[in-house]
Amino acid sequence: MRQSLRLSALFSALALVVAAAGCGGSGDSSSGGKGLEKDTVTVAALPLADNVAVYIAQREKLFEAEGLKVQIKPVQQSTQAIPALIKGDVDVIAGANYVSFLQANEKETLKLSILAEGASLTSHMMDVLVMPNSRIRTPKDLEGRRVAVNILNNVQSLTLNSILTANNVNATRVQYVQVPFPQMAAALEKGDVDAVHLVEPFTSDVEKKLGARVAVDGGAEPVTNLPIAGYVGTQDFTKKNPKTAAAFQRAIFAAQKIATTDRTRVESVLPTYTRIDTKIASVITLPGYPSSLVTNRIQRLVDLMMESKLLTKKPALGAILFRPTTS
Incomplete structure (x- = not known):
């Protein structure tokens, strides 16, 4: 971590x-x-x-x-x-x-x-987290996956889509699911979503409790x-x-x-x-x-x-x- x-x-x-x-x-x-x-x-x-x-x-x-x-x-x-x-x-x-x-x-x-x-x-202000045994390890792996965001069609999907596109990922294939930040850990652990797009202090809490790891730095280029x-x-x-x-x-x-x-x-x-x-x-x-x-x-x-x-x-x-x- x-x-x-x-x-x-x-x-x-x-x-x-x-x-x-x-x-x-x-x-x-x-x-x-x-x-x-x-x-x-x-x-x-x-x-x-x-x-x-x-x-x-x-x-x-x-x-x-x-x-x-x-x-x-x-x-x-x-x-x-x-x-x-x-x-x-x-x-x-x-x-x-x-x-x-x-x-x-x-x-x-x-x-x-x-x-x-x-x-x-800035880098790592927002991160996409996955369970430790998840097969999602690169931005490309998010295609066809369910990603939790706090609000649909807002800054999270806006910036993440830009990062994905820059990494030759078809962002339209990512399925965004609205989940309040406090409920994302449970959704990830239950498998209701494949990844969660989190901010602090939720990020560190989910990492600690679930052993979750970073799949995508949400503050990376081209949105830095x-x-x-x-x-x-x-x-x-x-x-x-x-x-x-x-x-x-x-x-x-x-x-x-x-x-x-x-x-x-x-x-x-x-x-x-x-x-x-x-x-x-x-x-x-x-x-x-x-x-x-x-x-x-x-x-x-x-x-x-x-x-x-x-x-x-x-x-x-x-x-x-x-x-x-x-x-």
């Missing part, structure tokens, strides 16, 4: 444990001396490493330096917060998986605004460094509150730089809002933490979604990616 543990962020149904400490109060009063449209931003956040920056920014008082108070509301799935986002009860969703939100934008469920990138895919999750709001919010949105973006970018350059600060924050203890936090494989919002990176994901028919038309990224007009 690999010595390192891995964590995804984008797509996990991890149980909620600890709400963020030190959250600000609610209210829309103007920020003292900063000239912001509102000084309190409510953020729905998942208990994942994908959005550790919002917690780092809170702890390091990066929001405070921008004249912001941030109220963090934990959620289990980013899509659960969409109704609150539309109503304005939540201003930003942290750790929002791009696939679901770009699809919601296309369906006009909401007019999406991406304020900052949150996480990019693919953007998978970010900080999103609505275009209505960013248009009405451009200075507030810009202040939030600057704080997140600063926190992303900390996460990239100082792993110890990530390790110290993770146990405060996830089920990851200090020991595990010290060894898990983290996602990438981009500290800028680059059109070409998001376009790469859009192109992949178009190829996979998860989008029917290219979104207007110029309107979706938030670009501050004030400092």
